[in-house]
Amino acid sequence: MSLETSAFPEPPKYQQVSYLKSALLNKDLPTDSGIEVAFIGRSNAGKSSALNVLTGIKSLARTSNTPGRTQMINFFTLDSERRLVDLPGYGYAKVPPTVKKRWETHVNHYLENRESLKGLVVIVDVRHPLKDLDRQMIQWAASCDLPVHVLLSKRDKLSRQQANKSLKAVCQELEGLLDSGQVTVQLFSAVDRTGVDELISLLNSWFCDCDDCIMDEMGEILTAE
Numbered sequence: 479m480s481l482e483t484s485a486f487p488e489p490p491k492y493q494q495v496s497y498l499k500s501a502l503l504n505k506d507l508p509t510d511s512g513i514e515v516a517f518i519g520r521s522n523a524g525k526s527s528a529l530n531v532l533t534g535i536k537s538l539a540r541t542s543n544t545p546g547r548t549q550m551i552n553f554f555t556l557d558s559e560r561r562l563v564d565l566p567g568y569g570y571a572k573v574p575p576t577v578k579k580r581w582e583t584h585v586n587h588y589l590e591n592r593e594s595l596k597g598l599v600v601i602v603d604v605r606h607p608l609k610d611l612d613r614q615m616i617q618w619a620a621s622c623d624l625p626v627h628v629l630l631s632k633r634d635k636l637s638r639q640q641a642n643k644s645l646k647a648v649c650q651e652l653e654g655l656l657d658s659g660q661v662t663v664q665l666f667s668a669v670d671r672t673g674v675d676e677l678i679s680l681l682n683s684w685f686c687d688c689d690d691c692i693m694d695e696m697g698e699i700l701t702a703e
């Protein structure tokens with residue numbers, strides 16, 4: 479009997495990230511192997527900022543006050559087989575319909591066909607928890623067994639009490655998916671770094687591709703013997 483071992487036993491070093499490429503069309507996507515985790519959410523929710531804080535590289539993904547800044551699928555390499563992906567924001571009303579249609583087709587194709595996509599980090603502004611497009615994205619991912627981690631971003635914009643209220647409301651709404659383990663939820667701030675360690679622990683569990691991995695009380699990955 480052979481003992482199965484994970485192909486990726488060590489968590490990635492997020493600071494060693496580097497820009498790989500941006501894809502406007504499906505033919506531009508990098509080779510579909512290894513493990514990818516994609517950041518998605520409404521336009522301006524803080525996807526690029528979360529990636530920058532996670533990796534500690536301020537200028538990795540372009541951030542902007544102008545919604546709709548990220549227009550292509552941007553790939554970042556962690557190591558030879560693991561990548562982070564910054565997807566264009568959804569729900570930005572001012573985008574011309576033809577451009578919007580092109581993004582949607584491109585992003586939908588990516589989401590539906592990407593073999594290496596291990597999980598989705600859905601970024602939601604904590605002040606506007608779960609709009610319809612967020613719900614649709616989470617339900618769609620759950621329907622195809624793709625794990626979702628919801629980051630309630632910009633936690634620094636609310637008092638602790640208000641932020642916890644928002645967290646509770648989202649957890650209540652997603653109760654069934656939380657109970658089944660398909661979805662996890664946390665508060666996050668790219669400004670005061672709330673929740674960065676929690677995000678890293680979750681990503682480590684996805685990137686280590688290890689069914690036997692369990693978390694200890696500190697959120698560190700332990701590998702079951």
Ligand SMILES: Nc1nc2c(ncn2[C@@H]2O[C@H](COP(=O)(O)OP(=O)(O)OP(=O)(O)O)[C@@H](O)[C@H]2O)c(=O)[nH]1
Pocket residue numbers: 519520521522523524525526527528540541542543544545546547548549566567568631632633634635666667668669670
């Ligand atoms: N206060 C605060 N501002 C934030 C936080 N995260 C992002 N922002 C700000 O929100 C705006 C949008 O952030 P981005 O990271 O560019 O958002 P995005 O989701 O990548 O936006 P698109 O690519 O346009 O869809 C910027 O002005 C950021 O500085 C946060 O945690 N706290």
Ligand SMILES: [Mg+2]
Pocket residue numbers: 525526527539540541547548564
């Ligand atoms: Mg962006």
